[in-house]
Amino acid sequence: MSLIVALGLGAATALVANTVDPVQQHNSNAVWFENWIGLSNATMVVAAPNGKISQVHAVSGTPVYELDRAEAMDGVYRFELRAATDEKVEIVNPIDNGRGNPETSMAKPFYMTGHFVVSRGVIITPEDIKEE
Template identity: 45%
Template structure:
């Protein structure tokens, strides 16, 4: 009486699966896209500034400098920071700088004079940074299109109606 091997005939199947996986892995590795860097887009309404497409960012700091020179700093551990104008808002150009940690890790290079040895981290989050500006007129944030139409209206004002006597 002949007995089947202790593997129950699975050895050929396991070898076949191993060969198929080995041949498929290079194709899978090529099809995986690298991580796209974050690309938040500044958005605003008449009294607030925030960012959309906030994927892969955390620990954000938003610094906003008004035309009066005053700097406002907002921090947000998760999600987009939202800057809201306070009344009365100074007219003029406001500038902002956004900094946040990405999911990408980079090697940590310590300051040569810093102590800590093995307690220092080996990697840190790569920092995303973006700056920009917006304009406030009559206490509200305006878009460039609104600025152009206002400038055109000021350049060629409509005549005033004559007063009747």
């Protein structure tokens, strides 16, 4: 389930940590992120143009989505990226689960969305066409 659907757009926007700024990178068959400092336990959910959903999880380091060239469809692939930051935030309403003292803080979540384009079975950088 999408984090936006689960929490609502306003709550998802509030989850963005301003101190972390991963940069999307790609080659012909993979998408990953640079400037990954301070993030862990990441999940990238990718939606293909036909609606097929794929998930990539990485406990440490950047998640890497690899395009399956046998099943690649041309079009726009959309993704959402969720991860934990090194920063801690207070849990306002801690839950007592009966296993000792409840946790009072948690890792601040990071969330971002984006897209990439596949043409002729490879990931491309779309041309920026300007009208003159």
